[in-house]
Amino acid sequence: MSENPDLTNERASGTFETNAMAAVIYGSEKFAQRRREITEAISKIPEFQDSHPLVFMSREEKISEACRKLAVLSNYWNSLIDTSDEEEALHLYREVLGLEGHPLALHETMFIPSLIAQASDEQQEKWLGRAQRREIIGCYAQTEMGHGTNLRALETTATFDISTREFILNSPTITSLKWWPGALGKSANWSIVIANLIIKEHNYGPHPFMVQLRDEKSHEPLPGITVGDIGPKMAFNGADNGFLGFKNYRIPRENMLMRHSKVTSDGSYIKPPHAKIGYSSMVKVRSRMAMDQGLFLASALVIAVRYSAVRRQGYLEDKSREVKVLDYQTQQHRLFPSIARAYAFIFCGFETIRLYDQLLIDVQNGNTSGMADLHALTSGLKSVVTYQTGEGIEQARMACGGHGYSMASYISEIYGVAIGGCTYEGENMVMLLQLARYLVKSIEMIQNGKSRELGPMVAYLAENESEIDLNLGPNEYLKVFEYAARNQTWRATEKFQKLRNSGMSNEEAWNQASVELTRASRLHTRLYIMSTFINHVGSIVDQKVKGVLIDLLNVHVTYEVMDIGIYVQGLLSSNQMDLIRNQLYVSLETIRPNAVSLVDSFQISDMQLRSVLGRRDGNVYENLFKWAKSSPLNKTDVLPSVTQYLKPMMEKSKL
Ligand SMILES: CCCCCCCCCCCCCCCCCCCC(=O)SCCNC(=O)CCNC(=O)[C@H](O)C(C)(C)COP(=O)(O)OP(=O)(O)OC[C@H]1O[C@@H](n2cnc3c(N)ncnc32)[C@H](O)[C@@H]1OP(=O)(O)O
Numbered sequence: 001m002s003e004n005p006d007l008t009n010e011r012a013s014g015t016f017e018t019n020a021m022a023a024v025i026y027g028s029e030k031f032a033q034r035r036r037e038i039t040e041a042i043s044k045i046p047e048f049q050d051s052h053p054l055v056f057m058s059r060e061e062k063i064s065e066a067c068r069k070l071a072v073l074s075n076y077w078n079s080l081i082d083t084s085d086e087e088e089a090l091h092l093y094r095e096v097l098g099l100e101g102h103p104l105a106l107h108e109t110m111f112i113p114s115l116i117a118q119a120s121d122e123q124q125e126k127w128l129g130r131a132q133r134r135e136i137i138g139c140y141a142q143t144e145m146g147h148g149t150n151l152r153a154l155e156t157t158a159t160f161d162i163s164t165r166e167f168i169l170n171s172p173t174i175t176s177l178k179w180w181p182g183a184l185g186k187s188a189n190w191s192i193v194i195a196n197l198i199i200k201e202h203n204y205g206p207h208p209f210m211v212q213l214r215d216e217k218s219h220e221p222l223p224g225i226t227v228g229d230i231g232p233k234m235a236f237n238g239a240d241n242g243f244l245g246f247k248n249y250r251i252p253r254e255n256m257l258m259r260h261s262k263v264t265s266d267g268s269y270i271k272p273p274h275a276k277i278g279y280s281s282m283v284k285v286r287s288r289m290a291m292d293q294g295l296f297l298a299s300a301l302v303i304a305v306r307y308s309a310v311r312r313q314g315y316l317e318d319k320s321r322e323v324k325v326l327d328y329q330t331q332q333h334r335l336f337p338s339i340a341r342a343y344a345f346i347f348c349g350f351e352t353i354r355l356y357d358q359l360l361i362d363v364q365n366g367n368t369s370g371m372a373d374l375h376a377l378t379s380g381l382k383s384v385v386t387y388q389t390g391e392g393i394e395q396a397r398m399a400c401g402g403h404g405y406s407m408a409s410y411i412s413e414i415y416g417v418a419i420g421g422c423t424y425e426g427e428n429m430v431m432l433l434q435l436a437r438y439l440v441k442s443i444e445m446i447q448n449g450k451s452r453e454l455g456p457m458v459a460y461l462a463e464n465e466s467e468i469d470l471n472l473g474p475n476e477y478l479k480v481f482e483y484a485a486r487n488q489t490w491r492a493t494e495k496f497q498k499l500r501n502s503g504m505s506n507e508e509a510w511n512q513a514s515v516e517l518t519r520a521s522r523l524h525t526r527l528y529i530m531s532t533f534i535n536h537v538g539s540i541v542d543q544k545v546k547g548v549l550i551d552l553l554n555v556h557v558t559y560e561v562m563d564i565g566i567y568v569q570g571l572l573s574s575n576q577m578d579l580i581r582n583q584l585y586v587s588l589e590t591i592r593p594n595a596v597s598l599v600d601s602f603q604i605s606d607m608q609l610r611s612v613l614g615r616r617d618g619n620v621y622e623n624l625f626k627w628a629k630s631s632p633l634n635k636t637d638v639l640p641s642v643t644q645y646l647k648p649m650m651e652k653s654k655l
């Protein structure tokens with residue numbers, strides 16, 4: 001079937017090459033090209049296709065389907081990608097497995113990275129190759145039923161038995177059961193387990209241990225291990241998140257991951273170079289989240305924007321034909337700022353992934369000085385990005401009207417998976433408060449006359465306000481954001497200090513200032529996102545691509561400043577606010593002809609999107625009907641439930 005002419009026309013109105021834009025989005029022409037090649041190669045392998053639509057499958061079927069594809073993938077892995085390239089691997093996983101989770105997701109995202117960051121050279125020699133070759137499947141078991149946030153209260157223990165030189169693992173209570181780890185339930189046979197290290201009755205706090213859970217031949221749980229699946233979730237049901245308990249389960253001393261902290265055979269403890277070095281796997285995942293969430297948001301927008309260009313409803317001036325709903329200003333206001341955010345998140349993602357990779361090298365060389373900065377940055381970024389991604393996806397769903405609510409759109413599944421990011425890798429409020437600690441410390445440095453020692457990301461906190469001339473473009477908007485973030489950070493810090501100085505405990509003062517503190521963290525992070533977007537656009541060479549991204553940046557800066565209006569009342573007059581509002585409306589119109597090309601540029605395949613509404617060819621209606629007919633409920637005209645219950649009920653009512 002040929003492409004829907006409405007989409008053909010939209011594509012013809014684009015002012016730039018989508019391949020050139022993809023090169024900017026994905027950081028290089030080479031990688032953008034590799035993505036296309038991988039997608040093309042996968043499309044020719046029939047076993048990678050869903051055996052039937054995932055949305056009609058039960059959990060068991062979803063997990064089985066994911067395992068089937070992983071088994072097929074193992075035959076093609078080396079021929080499809082450069083296995084040393086994490087981004088290529090991720091693209092392959094996304095294309096083949098989609099986003100509903102699978103037994104190797106945590107193996108790749110946390111188990112292997114933990115071995116790389118936490119295992120000594122000898123331990124890597126023993127386990128890393130096996131993990132990378134997928135001879136074993138691992139997970140990351142930290143969260144317990146009773147505690148996920150407050151790691152100092154974890155209850156699982158690893159007690160050193162000096163006589164046998166083993167650790168004895170125990171789960172002393174119900175609440176100490178590990179709860180949530182992905183792939184733990186049914187798939188993983190090994191795990192990195194975070195447990196309190198106890199030597200001679202002294203608790204040294206949470207440490208990582210390499211623990212075998214299941215027999216490598218029979219896959220049966222080993223004696224002393226209780227393990228299983230925690231049941232269905234809001235989404236992500238292709239993953240078997242699990243529970244895990246230990247009863248006097250012994251592992252050799254050499255199974256504590258000992259790159260940083262160490263326990264010698266005589267039970268001596270050697271401290272790590274930084275107290276939080278064991279938290280690196282979390283920082284690794286957080287540093288990826290802006291990219292991953294940006295792609296979730298992008299997926300929902302591809303669907304909503306393409307659909308809005310083929311959906312016609314109502315009239316504007318021309319009464320001879322209904323308009324594309326994408327021509328309504330409200331629809332543009334709903335979708336275009338999110339397109340800008342998706343671009344910005346991906347640009348930030350590349351930046352934080354690079355920063356993590358650098359930090360990993362620094363830490364391996366004994367330099368831990370960058371840990372606090374990256375922890376603060378990624379804590380704020382994961383919180384803001386996951387929240388705004390959730391908002392954007394939900395708006396995309398509503399922008400598709402009734403069909404958006406159908407699983408045929410697939411947006412609800414994208415939403416369910418993405419929104420999990422607000423919780424996993426540190427609950428958002430908690431992580432905003434982690435960043436707030438860093439911001440408060442920065443203010444205290446300024447108060448103590450140490451402004452010069454501030455890092456580049458917080459230097460603006462020490463600056464004075466300057467006049468704003470909004471006609472001058474994005475950098476002026478950045479100043480508006482700096483003003484808002486600076487003002488809020490000072491206000492929140494002063495509130496905290498005042499409460500503390502009034503005699504309140506540090507903890508209570510912090511608690512009573514915490515809403516204001518989280519607001520400061522959000523503004524600081526949104527400033528970082530805007531500034532990264534501006535810098536990125538500034539570095540683009542292709543003039544056509546740059547021109548469109550400047551238009552998109554204008555959508556971003558005007559929308560973001562309008563969105564934080566309450567924080568800039570002291571800086572901007574109501575005339576200036578009106579000016580910005582009008583600039584936003586103008587920029588929505590400017591971007592309109594490029595809307596479809598901007599989402600096409602994400603180059604997310606139909607196979608990955610799984611959306612009838614978001615099909616690249618725009619042939620929505622005939623495929624919607626086909627999809628509905630394939631619903632299992634339509635296998636027969638008369639359901640057994642009708643025969644069994646409704647008919648007798650109706651017959652009875654006739655009497
Ligand atoms: C080839 C590769 C292919 C890859 C393919 C992959 C395909 C799959 C794709 C599918 C995607 C799948 C996505 C799903 C993934 C889901 C993963 C979810 C996993 C998890 O959720 S794991 C569990 C995560 N848990 C958490 O995040 C817990 C949150 N809590 C904490 O982090 C800490 O407890 C907290 C809140 C930071 C507090 O810690 P605490 O020890 O109590 O510390 P204090 O509050 O007292 O702070 C002390 C001091 O330490 C500083 N600090 C804290 N953390 C860090 C850190 N990480 N680094 C540096 N510094 C840190 C903190 O700032 C304080 O400093 P001060 O100077 O202020 O004292």
Ligand SMILES: Cc1cc2nc3c(=O)[nH]c(=O)nc-3n(C[C@H](O)[C@H](O)[C@H](O)COP(=O)(O)OP(=O)(O)OC[C@H]3O[C@@H](n4cnc5c(N)ncnc54)[C@H](O)[C@@H]3O)c2cc1C
Pocket residue numbers: 106140141142143146147148149150179180181182236241420423424425426427428429430433
């Ligand atoms: C899809 C998914 C996958 C996961 N995968 C894994 C995995 O592979 N491995 C693993 O170990 N874990 C995993 N988890 C667990 C996850 O990391 C935790 O659920 C998360 O860190 C939040 O912790 P919690 O559940 O204890 O929340 P809680 O801390 O109980 O949060 C409840 C509420 O309390 C508030 N709160 C808590 N502490 C504070 C505070 N100090 N100040 C202010 N407010 C506070 C929170 O903001 C929140 O509103 C996963 C979770 C999900 C949803």
